[in-house]
Amino acid sequence: MAKSRSVFSCSECGASSPKWQGQCPGCGAWNTLLETVAREKGTGRFQSLAADGAIRQLADVDAAELPRTPTGLAELDRVLGGGLVPGGVVLIGGDPGIGKSTLLLQALTRLADACRVLYVSGEESAQQIALRAKRLDLTAARVALFAEIGLEAILQALEREKPQVAVIDSIQTLYTDTLGSAPGSVAQVRECAAQLTRFAKRTGTTILLVGHVTKEGALAGPRVLEHIVDAVLYFEGDTHSSFRLIRAIKNRFGAVNELGVFAMTDKGLREVSNPSALFLSQHREPVPGSCVLVTQEGSRPLLVEIQALVDDAHGVQPKRLAVGVEQNRLGLLLAVLHRHAGIAAFDQDVFINAVGGVRISEPAADLAMLLAIVSSLRNRPLPEKLVVFGEVGLAGEVRPVQRGQERLREAAKLGFTHAIIPKANRPRQAIEGMEVLAVERLGDAVGHII
Secondary structure, eight states: OOOOOEEEEETTTOOEESSOOSBOTTTOOBSOEEEEEOOOTTOOOOOOSSSSOOOOOGGGSOOOOOOOBOOSOHHHHHHHTSSBOTTOEEEEEEOTTSSHHHHHHHHHHHHTTTSOEEEEESSSOHHHHHHHHHHTTOOOTTEEEEEOOBHHHHHHHHHHHOOSEEEEEOGGGOBOTTOOSOTTSHHHHHHHHHHHHHHHHHHOOEEEEEEOBOTTSSBSSOTHHHHHSSEEEEEEOOTTSSEEEEEEEEETTSOSSOEEEEEEETTEEEEOSOGGGGGOOOOSSOOTTEEEEEEEETTEEEEEEEEEEEEEOOSSSOOEEEESSOHHHHHHHHHHHHHHHOOOOTTEEEEEEEGGGOOOOSGGGHHHHHHHHHHHHTTOOOOTTEEEOOEEOTTSBEEOOTTHHHHHHHHHHTTOOEEEEEGGGOOSSOOTTOEEEEESBHHHHHHHHO
């Protein structure tokens, strides 16, 4: 028998090398090359995405909007950009037990009323999935189920059943006979995902892939997996909390950074129509160190409470801890606060927390973080029903942020009456019930509250 030839593939970018190296020649990452079996030449499995293979002018291509199929879950549709697109491939990743399979099973049972669906399970038996559907009180009479991990058998089932929507749970469990490596390896994940994507584009079937994540929270397998698919969704949440967040980080058919909010109940995932209520603590009276921020997640404004605790440092090195916001940003803002507002915290422990487990990545949280720190340091509560947003520069200026009008309207709708915002975001027309203070410098905002 001919000896199989091995190659070493990078788990980050998918690049291959004939021998092992400490550093990937493609992306430069260290210790990411894994041994796999090389694919034989001339297998002829690849098919063109173009029907006739002809070259056409871009102006001659029909650019009509593709019809979308609602999943029946409004929060999931929001993240997808309005629903599922024919021929689209969506990858959903998340921690074990976070609710990925539950979410997709709920979506399939609702989609089954309007189209043909197929659930392919590579991790659970048919009995386990039936028990889950029964526990969740789902009407699964029209949901076709196929427990299989062989890619060739799955493709034959897809050709035979011709579903409009198919779920593959999960991509790391599949394997193809054309490769000798084990399921979940770099080559298997890449090849299975590529063949399923080609099938989806050729037939117009929408395919939802479930993906495992590493202990760092990134999707397991080669990074090329995220490049192949049309949309990448992350399912987030604390296992000790009932709330779940689903976020789009890539979407070829809609906006990215959209956020969907669900609550895990004994009957499955329930949509949360007013997510701002999750991220606001209920205080009987104003407390020091609490400031309400209006952040923007995609097209949705969210009100999040930023809490700060400033205390005397009891060690040689003061502590700086940020939960839900960028850690390095905290040190930078403390330096700006000292230089341009005259408030020093170099001998204080400073802790920042975003309530509800939400992660805030936009710089619009700068001003809210600083005012919460000043409030805690001076032990003086901020005014009641106050919202804040604005980016703070190194020169002490308060810079504008995007969609300031929408943020203010959302705050006014929830009963907030005062706002401190950048001067460039001042609304042209007064918002009913909202008193707005527009500031240019950090010192102006700090001086107003103290």
